[in-house]
Amino acid sequence: SQKIEQNSEALNIQEGKTATLTCNYTNYSPAYLQWYRQDPGRGPVFLLLIRENEKEKRKERLKVTFDTTLKQSLFHITASQPADSATYLCALVPSGGYNKLIFGAGTRLAVHP
């Protein structure tokens, strides 16, 4: 069956450290993969998109990698801050999809001062 999985356990890290979140998928051939941030009681907010032919994408303190062989994307936040505390969702679009994103359940990140 097709699955997209994120670590359901919260990730707790110390301020200033790098947070690394994992997104694994099975039985999909994504055209691209996205990462969103969701704060409690709010809608998700788009962060980054990475295409199947890209290995890495950066935006300020954020970095996303995409390994189609391992079927995995890693999302990194460097020099993390308490304001980075939120739930992070990965989403993929299968090849040929009409922008029908398939979301993982998300991983909650807590950055402690």
Add this chain to the structure above:
Amino acid sequence: NAGVTQTPKFRVLKTGQSMTLLCAQDMNHEYMYWYRQDPGMGLRLIHYSVGEGTTAKGEVPDGYNVSRLKKQNFLLGLESAAPSQTSVYFCASSRDKNTGELFFGEGSRLTVL
């Protein structure tokens, strides 16, 4: 900029009642979506629209109907609410089906007793 606006934000229904959730976007986007979000699960696509006057089924369409009479509005209807439809509903829109960045509303929390 309002972006994507959902109404109502909260609603409590009794089993068998009907209601409509309204989504409005002011970004002139062609694509609009309705998702539901349940604890421990990823956002799941209910219905989507690729343009005014068009709708299509997503992953979990049963028990819901939609309409897109105007480009800026996408309505989600529940004809006979069931407790299994207790959820948080998110509307989203996107400009381009190829790049896929979704803009989400703030969500509508529905409880069916």
